[in-house]
Each structure stands twice: as structure tokens, then as C-alpha cells.
Amino acid sequence: MTIRGxxxxxxxxxxxxxxxxxxxxxxxxAEGQFATIxxxxxxxxxxLLRSIAGFEDPSAGTISIDGREVAANGRSLVSAHExxxxxxxxxxxxxPHLSVAQNIGFGLTGQPRRERNRRVxxxxxxxxxxxxxxxxxxxxxxxxxxxxxLARAIAPNPRVILLDEPFSxxxxxxxxxxxxxxxNLLRDIGATVVLVTHDQAEAMTLADHLVVMRHGKVxxxxxxxxxxxxxxxxxxARFLGDAVVVDGDIPCGAATGTSGSTVSCxxxxxxxxxxHGRPGLCDVLIRPENITVRGTGEGVGLPGVVGTVVDQSFYxxxxxxxxxxxxxxxxxxxxxxxxQAFDVGQSVTLSVDRAVxxx
Numbered sequence: 464m465t466i467r468g469x470x471x472x473x474x475x476x477x478x479x480x481x482x483x484x485x486x487x488x489x490x491x492x493a494e495g496q497f498a499t500i501x502x503x504x505x506x507x508x509x510x511l512l513r514s515i516a517g518f519e520d521p522s523a524g525t526i527s528i529d530g531r532e533v534a535a536n537g538r539s540l541v542s543a544h545e546x547x548x549x550x551x552x553x554x555x556x557x558x559p560h561l562s563v564a565q566n567i568g569f570g571l572t573g574q575p576r577r578e579r580n581r582r583v584x585x586x587x588x589x590x591x592x593x594x595x596x597x598x599x600x601x602x603x604x605x606x607x608x609x610x611x612x613l614a615r616a617i618a619p620n621p622r623v624i625l626l627d628e629p630f631s632x633x634x635x636x637x638x639x640x641x642x643x644x645x646x647n648l649l650r651d652i653g654a655t656v657v658l659v660t661h662d663q664a665e666a667m668t669l670a671d672h673l674v675v676m677r678h679g680k681v682x683x684x685x686x687x688x689x690x691x692x693x694x695x696x697x698x699x700a701r702f703l704g705d706a707v708v709v710d711g712d713i714p715c716g717a718a719t720g721t722s723g724s725t726v727s728c729x730x731x732x733x734x735x736x737x738x739h740g741r742p743g744l745c746d747v748l749i750r751p752e753n754i755t756v757r758g759t760g761e762g763v764g765l766p767g768v769v770g771t772v773v774d775q776s777f778y779x780x781x782x783x784x785x786x787x788x789x790x791x792x793x794x795x796x797x798x799x800x801x802x803q804a805f806d807v808g809q810s811v812t813l814s815v816d817r818a819v820x821x822x
Contacts (some may be wrong), residue, residue: 464515464623464655466490469524471510471679484510486679488524492623492657492672497649500659502668502676503702508659511623511676512521513655516550517543522771529622549616550625554632555591555608557600563587563611564596570619586614589648606665613645617652624649629638630665642669663703665734667691675699692750700748705752705783705796711747711821713738726821729790731766736818745821752798753817759810767814770795786813 471485484507492498500508513519515526517539526534528548533541536680549570552743557566587593590610600608604633609629616624629645630638646669649656660666666673667687674684674729694700698707711728713735724735728747757767773794774785780801785794806809 464492464529464657465525465527466488466511466515467525467760469511469514469526470512470522471519472522480698484679484787485514485521485524488676488679488681490674490684492655494529494655494670497646497652497669498655498658498672498674499666499670500657500676501661501663503528503661506676508629508661512550512627512657512659515623517541517546523743530571547619547622548625549621549623551609551612551616551627551629553628555600555612555629557611557615558609559600561599562596563592563598563600563603566600566611567614567618569615582618589617589652600703606641609633609641613648616718618656622655624654624656626656628660628662629658631660631662638665656728665769667703675702693820694748696739697746697748700820705751705798707749707751707795709747709749709791711745713742713745713821715742726819729788730768730813730815731814734818734819737820739820739822748820748822749815750817751783751796753815753819754795754797755814755816756786756797756799756803756805757812757814758805759812767812769812770811772807772809772811774807775805777801784811786811788813791817 467489469485469488471482473482475481488511500511502508514534517533520537521534522537522538525532529547533539533546548750550811567586568579568583571582584593587596590613592607592610595603597609601801617661630642633641640666658669670687673687673690675690682699683690691703694703700706709728711726713724713726724738725732726735726745726747728785768788768790770786770788772784773787775782776787782799782801784797784799784805786797787794793812
């Protein structure tokens with residue numbers, strides 16, 4: 464799927480300015496790729512999904528699916544039901560008066576009955592619900608209902624499957640287990656998938672290709688790991704996860720972006736991995752998981768900055784310390800393994816063990 468220069472403006476009420484939901488959006492999704500569109504509420508991600516599905520006409524730009532232009536010049540060229548797109552809405556949107564099997568077969572009404580029944584049975588088995596085909600939606604759990612919605616989207620063999628925050632209504636444990644199950648299922652069948660979400664962990668866990676939106680624009684697109692560790696700006700860094708941002712100074716003689724360059728900050732002299740801007744005063748981005756903490760007397764002679772543990776949170780598999788450092792106005796969050804024990808009031812030494820980003 465290819466999107467070029469996609470814009471969408473909604474007319475305002477009398478006396479109000481028009482609202483631009485999408486602004487020159489460019490996106491490429493390769494065949495068989497799992498792409499996630501991540502952004503806060505109001506960033507335009509749902510409007511983008513609806514435009515791909517054919518539920519909204521763009522104001523400008525083009526959308527091509529499998530090499531076929533489906534929208535261009537401010538209008539749809541191909542209607543929604545002819546685009547070869549399957550969609551899983553946020554709430555599943557199952558028909559309450561139809562059985563599970565009938566819901567799945569809804570998009571196959573043009574096929575002969577025998578072929579339709581064969582495909583429904585095949586997809587039911589694929590999502591692990593082959594024993595529940597005769598039940599109604601209200602007789603299913605939330606996770607089972609979402610699997611039915613996914614099966615209904617898969618059944619017609621669409622070119623692209625669109626997922627509109629399909630796990631947001633589920634509890635935390637079920638949400639995690641179901642999204643892993645859905646990801647593996649869709650990869651096994653080689654589906655091309657576009658999922659929209661405001662959940663950072665969900666987006667990065669599922670995606671082969673991560674697209675981050677802000678105010679109707681794409682601010683960065685690429686592999687999740689690259690986007691997380693090398694965000695294009697501080698705002699994106701903070702949006703994607705916990706971030707420690709401190710003042711830094713890059714020597715004026717340093718060549719921009721040169722490997723081996725360093726920055727001076729409260730944590731000492733640190734290697735620069737990604738450089739945005741020029742030599743001189745800058746912001747330094749450090750992820751909490753890249754900070755090593757040592758107790759008093761450990762690693763004597765190693766570089767680091769001394770601080771005091773003022774708070775801690777334990778999550779079982781890991782924990783987060785809040786450390787006060789005299790050189791910094793704000794506490795520094797530090798992620799540690801669950802079996803690393805520290806006490807509030809304890810003196811510790813912090814060091815950064817990964818190249819940092821500067822802005």
C-alpha cells in the first residue's frame with residue numbers, strides 16, 4: 464500500500480475555521496508487513512484508517528492498494544466494498560442477531576453456499592473458535608468476540624487488513640496475550656496489516672514498520688527499535704517512553720554527526736550515537752534502562768555521578784528507582800532488575816552505558 468500527499472480537511476461550523484485532520488501524509492506498507500500507526504488522540508490516525516478503508520474521501524493526495532489507485536484528486540475512485548480491505552473496528556461491531564459462523568460469513572454472501580461454509584469453517588479453525596460457530600456474540604468473552612471480528616475480516620482474503628485499536632477494551636492480561644496471538648496468526652497467513660493505536664507498547668510490540676503521527680503529520684517512520692532509540696525530536700522521545708533529558712554541551716570543534724563525538728553533561732562525558740543540531744549547548748536524551756546503578760563502594764574508580772534513592776516502584780520482573788542528583792533539578796528514573804535491592808535514602812552511583820542522542 465502506498466499513500467502520497469494525503470490530506471483531509473473537515474469544514475467547520477459557521478464561524479469556525481476548517482479543521483485539518485491529515486496534512487501531506489506519505490506512508491509505504493510492503494506486502495506482508497505489519498505496520499502500526501501510533502499517535503495521541505486527535506493526531507489524525509483514525510481519519511487515516513477511514514480514508515484507507517474508503518469511509519472518508521481525502522481532500523488531496525493518493526492511496527494505492529496492491530498497485531491500484533483507490534483514491535486520488537480529492538475523491539474515492541474505488542468504493543469501500545471493492546477495495547479488498549478487511550477492517551476490525553474497536554468494539555468488534557458484531558451482528559448480535561447472527562451466530563458466530565453467520566457473522567464470519569457475512570462478507571462471503573456472493574459465493575456458493577458450499578464454498579462459503581468451507582471458508583467459514585477454515586477461518587473458525589484458524590482463530591481457534593471452531594467449536595463455537597453456532598453461538599451468538601453475547602455468549603462469548605471479550606477476547607472471543609475480537610477473534611470473531613478478526614475472522615470476519617480475514618474470511619474474504621483481503622489485500623489489506625485494518626485494525627482500529629482492537630484490544631483497547633480488554634483487560635491488561637488478555638490484551639497482551641491476544642495481541643501476541645493475533646500478530647502470530649496474521650504473520651502466519653502473510654497478511655498485510657495496518658493497525659492504529661495510542662498505546663506505545665502495543666505499537667512497538669506488534670510493528671515491523673512503525674509510523675508516528677502528530678497534528679495530522681507523520682513525524683517519523685521506520686523500524687520500532689530505531690524510532691525508540693533515535694527519535695527525531697525530544698517530544699517524540701518522551702511520547703515513546705520514559706526519557707531523561709539533561710543539558711549538555713558539545714565541543715565547538717566537533718564535526719556534526721561524526722562517529723566518536725562526545726557531549727558533556729551531568730553524567731560526565733558521553734558518546735553521541737545520534738546527533739540532531741549543531742555543536743554547543745544541547746539537550747541530551749538518555750533512556751532509564753541505559754543507566755547502570757551501583758551501590759556505595761561498588762565499581763570504585765569507574766565513571767559515574769553520585770545520587771540518593773528517594774523512591775522506588777517494584778513491578779516483579781523489574782523496578783524503577785527515583786534518584787536525586789545534586790546537579791539536576793529533577794529526579795532521575797532508573798530501571799533495574801526485580802532482584803536488585805536498594806533502599807530509600809541509599810547513596811548510589813549512576814553511569815550511562817549506551818551512546819546518547821543530542822538535540
